[in-house]
Amino acid sequence: MRFIDVFAGCGGLSLGLLNAGCHGVAAIEKNPMAFETLRHNLIDGKRFKFEWPDWLPRKAMTCEQFMDDYKSRISELAGTIDLMVGGPPCQGFSTAGRRNPADPRNKMAEQYLELVKIIRPNYIVIENVSGFNSRFNEEKKTSAADEKYIKRSYADYISEELSGLGYKVSRGKINCAVFGVPQNRYRYLIICAKEEVKENLFEELIKSACGFKKSKGLDFDRSVTVHDAIADLETTNKKLIPSTDSTMKRFWEIEYKAPDVLSPYLKVMREGCSGVPNSLRLPNHKPDTIVQFVKFRQASEPGKSLSKKARDLLGLKKHAITVLARNYPSPTITTLPDDIIHYSEPRILTARETARIQSFPDWFEFTGKYTTGGKSRKLDCPRYTQIGNAVPPLLSEAIGSMLLARAEQEQILLEPLTAMDS
Structure with a gap:
């Protein structure tokens, strides 16, 4: 065909x-x-x-x-x-x-x-x-x-x-x-x-x-959860190394090693890939941002968008932000990486984590810059945008x-x- x-x-x-x-x-x-x-x-x-x-x-x-x-x-x-x-x-x-x-x-x-x-x-x-x-x-x-x-x-x-x-x-x-x-x-x-x-x-x-x-x-008879999809990409107990595919300095990524035992979904994602996936760059959050993310987790119901009342109490102007629920599917992945917060770590997701949630296999390599801003936002299509727009x-x-x-x-x-x- x-x-x-x-x-x-x-x-x-x-x-x-x-x-x-x-x-x-x-x-x-x-x-x-x-x-x-x-x-x-x-x-x-x-x-x-x-x-x-x-x-x-x-x-x-x-x-x-x-x-x-x-x-x-x-x-x-x-x-x-x-x-x-x-x-x-x-x-x-x-x-x-x-x-x-x-x-x-x-x-x-x-x-x-x-x-x-x-x-x-x-x-x-x-x-x-x-x-x-x-x-x-x-x-x-x-x-x-x-x-x-x-x-x-x-x-x-x-x-x-x-x-x-x-x-x-x-x-x-x-x-x-x-x-x-x-x-x-x-x-x-x-x-x-x-x-x-x-x-x-x-x-x-x-x-x-x-x-x-x-x-x-x-x-x-069960949905694939975000934990099924990205548990092996958590930073806890992982060695961090300088980002291998970012043009900007002072960014880190985990030193990735595939688990000895793969979940059924991870078997699908890892098929055809024996090495390290790209787009693992971790966000470089400021300390104040990390504190804010911790507050989001405390004020929200995992898996559901932060309520207007909670947003007002936190002084948050952003309309939609969700802390992932570990044992449930993610809400819709968008082109804005700060729409979603990790279920156990005070940070946004990496581009590879969003790709996993979109069901892109690990061998698929995203190219170009990670994010963009200002006037370039209308013209550029960086990695997070490519992933969020994809079928x-x-x-x-x-x-x-x-x-x-x-x-x-x-x-x-x-x-x-x-x-x-x-």
């Missing part, structure tokens, strides 16, 4: 599909930092390599640039692509921010639809935040062009457009924790098939969850496995007919 990944980020969707047995053809991502991580690991990686077209530069570009500069060549892909996936930028839909129908990033989903019309893939998967299926408030409409997003959700709009193109559309909201991700991350999926299908592919995906977890060696690879692998199993079943059904024809 050959796929194209649009709005690919650092490669969470692509990684899961490749692990499932699909073959990458091309990936479109506009941010150079995120694209470099994707290229380094998957396009030109040691474990995976995309079947990249000779005419397409291996560099960051927008979906609009891709279609404007290579439209004549893109049409050559028509009929050769089985699956097109993508997670159009979601800031305009997110219930965590200011939902705005006029946000120009919303229009990127329409570019995705234009690409569908040219390539005509057999299957389409669109992943977005759960707010993707919520209507915008009437008073936020800024122009007549926004009318289609006011009367219906953007998910409704896109689904109707895809149905008009001849696709059977199935969709719904899922919790990534169902597929073994140690995180309660609710996402909205639209899964489409070009040919006439009786099955609801979204429901097929949900039904496959238990079997998928068992295939990964995970307990199907959890375990969810993507479950999607790929479900579609491959369905394609294989179709082939089995077709073989008797082929034999009769011959």
